[in-house]
Amino acid sequence: MDYILDGLMRAFGLLLSGNPETWSAVRVTVMASSLSVGCSVILGAPMGFMLGAARFPGRKAARIGVDTLLSLPTVVIGLLVYAFLTRRGPLGELDLLFSIPGMAIGQTILGLPIVVALTASAVEAQDRRLSTTLRTLGASRGQILATTLYEARLSLLTAAVAAYGRIVSEVGISMMVGGNIKWHTRTITTAIALETGKGQFAQGIALGLVLMILATAVNLTLAVLRRRQP
Amino acid sequence: MHRTLMTLLIALFMALAAPAMAPQALASDVLMMATTTSTDNTGLLDELAPAFKAETGIELRWTAVGTGKALAMGTNCDVDVLLVHAPASEMKLVNAGQAIDRTQLMYNDFIIIGPASDPAGIKGMNNAGEALKKIAAAKAVFASRGDNSGTNKKEISLWKNADMVVPDKEPWYVQTGQGMIATIRVAEEKNGYTMTDRGTYIKYESTAKGAPALGIVVEGDKVLFNQYSAMAVNPAKCPNVKYDLAKTFIDWMASKATQKRIGGFRLLGKQLFTPNAGK
Numbered sequence: 001m002d003y004i005l006d007g008l009m010r011a012f013g014l015l016l017s018g019n020p021e022t023w024s025a026v027r028v029t030v031m032a033s034s035l036s037v038g039c040s041v042i043l044g045a046p047m048g049f050m051l052g053a054a055r056f057p058g059r060k061a062a063r064i065g066v067d068t069l070l071s072l073p074t075v076v077i078g079l080l081v082y083a084f085l086t087r088r089g090p091l092g093e094l095d096l097l098f099s100i101p102g103m104a105i106g107q108t109i110l111g112l113p114i115v116v117a118l119t120a121s122a123v124e125a126q127d128r129r130l131s132t133t134l135r136t137l138g139a140s141r142g143q144i145l146a147t148t149l150y151e152a153r154l155s156l157l158t159a160a161v162a163a164y165g166r167i168v169s170e171v172g173i174s175m176m177v178g179g180n181i182k183w184h185t186r187t188i189t190t191a192i193a194l195e196t197g198k199g200q201f202a203q204g205i206a207l208g209l210v211l212m213i214l215a216t217a218v219n220l221t222l223a224v225l226r227r228r229q230p
Numbered sequence: 231m232h233r234t235l236m237t238l239l240i241a242l243f244m245a246l247a248a249p250a251m252a253p254q255a256l257a258s259d260v261l262m263m264a265t266t267t268s269t270d271n272t273g274l275l276d277e278l279a280p281a282f283k284a285e286t287g288i289e290l291r292w293t294a295v296g297t298g299k300a301l302a303m304g305t306n307c308d309v310d311v312l313l314v315h316a317p318a319s320e321m322k323l324v325n326a327g328q329a330i331d332r333t334q335l336m337y338n339d340f341i342i343i344g345p346a347s348d349p350a351g352i353k354g355m356n357n358a359g360e361a362l363k364k365i366a367a368a369k370a371v372f373a374s375r376g377d378n379s380g381t382n383k384k385e386i387s388l389w390k391n392a393d394m395v396v397p398d399k400e401p402w403y404v405q406t407g408q409g410m411i412a413t414i415r416v417a418e419e420k421n422g423y424t425m426t427d428r429g430t431y432i433k434y435e436s437t438a439k440g441a442p443a444l445g446i447v448v449e450g451d452k453v454l455f456n457q458y459s460a461m462a463v464n465p466a467k468c469p470n471v472k473y474d475l476a477k478t479f480i481d482w483m484a485s486k487a488t489q490k491r492i493g494g495f496r497l498l499g500k501q502l503f504t505p506n507a508g509k
Contacts, residue, residue, distance in 0.1 A: 034247040087307035087470060097308055098262065098293065179293035182276075197409045198271055199437050 007205025014206055015213070021182070021191070022210060028100065029187045029214065032178075033168045035104035040111030040163045045149055045156060047112075048119025053131065053148065063120065069113035074106075078176030081106040085177065098179040103187075106173035111163035118162060122155030123148060157222060168215060188214070261475040263292040264303040265313040266380055267409040269458065270294030272429040272502055274495055281491065282482060288475050296409075298378030304329055304461075307468035311476040315427075315458045316380035329461040333480050336492050336503040337457045340384055341431060342448035343414070344370075344423040352423075358451040359392030366394065369402045371422025373413050376405025384456065385425045391453060418443045427456050429502040436498045458503070484508060 014022040051062060083089055085097045085105075096102035130151060134144050149156060171189045178185030180194060188211045195203040269275060270292065279290045295303070297316045304312045305328050312329065314320060323329040342361055344352070350368040352361040365372050375382035389396045397403040404420065406413045410430040417424040424444070426434075435442050460483055462476035482488055484507035492505045 030246055038244075038247055087468065092307075098291070181291050181293055184291060197267070197412050199411045199415060199434065 003201040004205055006202040008209060010202055010206035011209035011213070015210060021186075022207065024183050025186050025188045025191045025207070026210065026214065028185060029168060029189070029211070032100050032103045032107060032174070032187060033164060035101065036107030036111055036167050037160060037164045039104065039108040040115045040167075041156070041160050043108070044112050044115030044159070044163075045119050046145060048116040048159075049123050049145055049149060051116060052120035052123030063117075066113050066117050066120070070117060072110070072113070074110060074170040074172030075176065076172075077106050077109050078173040081109070081173065082176050097177065098181060098185055100178070100185060103174050103178040103185060106177050107167045107170065110170060110173065111167050114163045114166060115159045118159035119149075119152070119156060122152040122159070125155075126152060154226065157226060161219065161222060164218065165215070168211065259287060259475075260289045260291055261311060261472060261479055262309045263290060263311045263313060263479075264300035264309040265292050265294055266297050266300060266315060267294045268315070268379075268381065268427050268430050269313055271409070271411060272433055272495075272497065274429075274492070274503065277495060278483075278488070278491065281488075282479065286478055286482060288478060290479065296375075296377045296379035297381075297383070304463045307463060307470060309463065310471045310473070311460060311462050311479055313458065313460045314380055315456055316383050317457055317459065319380075319383065320459055320461060324461065328464055328467055330464045331477060331480055332459055332461040333484050333507060334457055334459045334509075335483050335507050336489075336505045337455060338428045338503050339449065340381070340425055340427050340454040340456050341446050342423055342425050343417070343431060343444040344447040345418075345421045345444060347421065348447065349421075350423065353447045355448050356450040358388050358425075358448055358453055359394075361448045362388055362392050362394065365423055366397060366400075369400070371402050371404060371417070371420045372397075373404045373406055373417035373420070373422055373424040375410065375413050376407045380456075381410060381425070381427060384454075388425070388453060414444065423447070429497075432497045432500050432502060457506075 013019075051059070051066065081102070082097070084091045085094070085102055086092055087097075096105065126148065130148060131144055134147055139147065169189060171193050174180070174185065174187045174190045175193065178187070178190065180186050180190040186194075188207050192204045192207045192211075195201075195207065265275065271294070275290075275292060282288060282290050292313075293303075293309070297314045297319065300309075300312055300314050301316075301319055301323055303309045304323065312320075313335075320329070320332060324332050342352070342358065344350070350361070350365040350370040352364050355361045355364075362372075374385055386396055398405075402422075404416060404422070406416050408416075410426055411434055413424055414426060414430070414434050431446070460480045462473055462480060463471045465471050465473040483492075489505035489507055492503050493501065495502050
């Protein structure tokens, strides 16, 4: 039990004292998650729009497919991405293994179904008259896409937050594709896995709290944004 | 008003993500190594890496995985050099031409640790095979790595050397599939035995503040010898590997000065590794 309290107290010490290993893990986490959440939203929002707004044969099956992808274990995604990025794999020449962009690729695969599913639901729930109104105003396909997504921006924000939560807390992908290399690809979560494996439970709890502080900061910022919506 | 905020946010996000996309500087000075969890957890690499960088200008980066995975990474050309402790498996790689310049560097030994209550009555024995027989007879809990690591391979060989079948399906044989300290913790929780390398045991002792729940019960048997070696991934099979850097690293590790450093590495005042390059 004492390691929980010990850990809670350590967390602030680690951050305020500028502990280099902790801040390096924070840096790697922020860089990787920013990249992957960004890509998930940029790629996922239009895909979600198509899934929610367009009517095409197999749409129901596609929706079920996306929802099923929400259950992909992170270790499995890590294995799949490793198979592609390893030297002997098809993308081996790109030298992406053990790098942050490599981890971001895997994390984007993780976050994409979340953004697509939530955006599709948001677009489906919108007033049907929106797209008709836009067309009567002479909007192009691209403008319809942009405006619909803009109208659904609160749901998009929720989708981004959900994707961020899933991405920032994952271990499997960062471990397999990143390699948990100190100073370079060690995220907060792989550091927690390492410390726990070494028996340093208090340190694990401390780093967990550091992650939650980071997540709080991110969500506070987004909440401020949300409040400014008319 | 919120448009400005959105723009600011997007700008901030791009500023955060952009550095990750920048090509790595001085890529030619980075040596990628796959090593085992036991080498990494003792802290030896954390001490040697800065000295290596200062003396050769090469930045050593390593990923600590089980020996099985390290050797697979070597075969896949994902790393430049390997530092592992599974001689039989290492030789397979060398014979297949996958790895070259195999150089023995240091050794420590494996020990069997167990609870003070010693349910199998093996404390003080110096024959590992006989001790395992008694553990099996008493059906005492034995935690195994179960992960194809160098330690795991050694443990499996102990059962075989004692003319026993590996107790794979026995309920008292607990295969954790995890690293050494995690496996020790499982043995601790279940009041059972496990086999560990002495280096990790000393580290475990130090985190338990000198009063560990599991103590050394069997040591000194010749079969418990634990040899660490480094090998370079063969550039003929993997054209992308940085062979020159790998060779520099192996030579540096075997050099008199570094060997002395390895021997001088202490934890809780105890020596962890014995250097034996060229012997």
